[in-house]
Amino acid sequence: MNDRPSRDHLMSTTTGRPSSDRALVGVIVSLGLLVAVVGSLGAPLITAVAQHYNVSLAAAQWTLTIALLSGAVTTPVLGRLGSGPRRRSVVLVTLGIVVAGSLLTVLPLPFAVLLVGRAAQGAGLGLVSLMMAIARDHLDERRSASTIAFLSVASTAGIGIGYPLAGWLTDLAGIRAAYGLGLVATAAALVAAVAVIPQAPARPANRVDLRGALLLTVGLLALLLVISQVGLWQQHTVLAVLILVVSLLVLAAWTIVEARTDKPLVDIRLLRHPAVAAANLVMLTGGVGMYLLLSLITRYVQTPAVAGYGFGLNTFEAGLVLVPFSLLGFVAGRLMPGLKSRFGARTLLAASTTVVLIAFVLFALARDHLAEPVIAISILGVGVGAFSAAMPSVILAATPAAETASAMSVNQVVRSVGFSIGSALGGFILAAYTTDVFPHETGYTTAAWAGAATTAATLLVIAALPAQRR
Incomplete structure (x- = not known):
């Protein structure tokens, strides 16, 4: 691509410090893997959470569901923010939120606080698209393509690492140890990101389309909630259908609004x-x-x-x-x-x-x-x-x-x-x-x-x- 040399030049000049391609690739892929591991912590711990907090399995299931919902809602917002000049700040702030959420999952606090922590961890799911943008902007074409491909794989296949680790730590020392894995990993990722993630190339600042963000949040929350709750369909079919229809209508309205907005989400x-x-x-x-x-x-x-x-x-x-x-x-x-x-x-x-x-x-x-x-x-x-x-x-x-x-x-x-x-x-x-x-x-x-x-x-x-x- 004709603009690749200029982007390489921007990489070295906008960060204010020399940047190693190898270190950048390592951090990008590691963050994708981290997202998969932290996101998968909910699934193997559902039974252990139900026993530890004395809640039903349906309630414990929310430790997984709420992270997925949070990730789905924050991903497009982070994607828009990450398209502007403050992408490095967006990455670091998001990682800070994930670390804070990880800390909440480890502390001996009520079950509701655990759900808040898992929701904060879920915000990290939106980092994958930002890492792809960083690779495309700051690496040569060949290395960028291979890094983006491997990052996409890591964000999916990485769950095979989180499952056995979480299960082993739970059997060994309880759920706090399993969630502690997430805290240690996210804190290390934040330190690495501070040291390696470069500034974005000079671009006009992106204003977040708040109206579009609100419509998309409501539509996605309703859609993912209704399709992930099997019990709702079994026990309250009419309500489930109603929520599904409303979610689709909201998403249709979002599409129309975005098509007519100058700076859409x-x-x-x-x-x-x-x-x-x-x-x-x-x-x-x-x-x-x-x-x-x-x-x-x-x-x-x-x-x-x-x-x-x-x-x-x-x-x-x-x-x-x-x-x-x-x-x-x-x-x-x-x-x-x-x-x-x-x-x-x-x-x-x-x-x-x-x-x-x-x-x-x-x-x-x-x-x-x-x-x-x-x-x-x-x-x-x-x-x-x-x-x-x-x-x-x-x-x-x-x-x-x-x-x-x-x-x-x-x-x-x-x-x-x-x-x-x-x-x-x-x-x-x-x-x-x-x-x-x-x-x-x-x-x-x-x-x-x-x-x-x-x-x-x-x-x-x-x-x-x-x-x-x-």
Whole structure:
């Protein structure tokens, strides 16, 4: 790109100190990994939180839900703020909020304070898009592409690191130790960011569209809340439908407002680009399938054998099942930048989605032995890693450098919605097959084939993606 030398020059002149590309890449990827680890702390600790605070499992589930909701709401706001000249300050302030939230999760305070802390931690989920913008502005084109790809993988596959660590620390020293991991990691990340994150290139300051931010917050909160609460659909179906309709109407109103705003929170014109629109649709449907299979396998292997299936793994052991998911995801992500130059991002998206489809079919047909779900989740890791690494290329190819943070923040929100739908879909199907404590094993088969159908539909959407020049 013609402006790359000027951005490299800006990197060295605007920070006021020499900046090492290697150190910057390390901090960028580490922050993406940290976001995944801290965000995943809620899932393996739900039972332990319920016991420690003497609350119901439904209440303890909010330690995960509230972090995801917080991340979905703050991501587009941070994306817009991060597109301006004060991106470094936005990153540092956000990390400061995450550290403060991490401290609240460790202190022996009431359950409500724990939820506040988890909400503050969830704000860090919006940092991924800012890290992508930093890589695009301050690294050469080749290193920028590989860093963005690996960052996208780290922010997804990194949950395989958080799960077993949280389970092991909980079994060893209680939930405070597990949450303490988050405090230590976020504090270290803040120190590293202060030392390494550069100033943004000189650009006009971005005014945050408060009206758009409010509409998007209300719409996303209602949408993610209703699709993540399976019990609400089971017990209050009419209310759930009403909330869903209201959320969609609010989001439609937000779209109209943004299209008519001079300085919008999200540039709707970019989202209308065929490649960007199709890529976000791919992210939505692909996210549904990926998280559906991930949740199915982790739940299946923890089911005690008394149910007639399952392997009765504890939290730590179930976390270890996710390790190959993460490791193979990282490997696949590292390979994608080199393969993209040969095959193109669209071809790699199709190939990675096909790998996810294979994982679904394997889990649907074979899970009598522990090795079979482990193989399925390993294959899923390859697919998710490759998919996550290829996705940013499709969007950034049609996005100006100055709008990187904003465009990728929308993609991150779409991913959160897809993950939430996938989790809820699995819960719905398994609940329909539950007559006692545990669902009938047929429910897992039905859910797996439903996910396979969603993944196959994703392949059709990918086929509609415009071909990219290489």
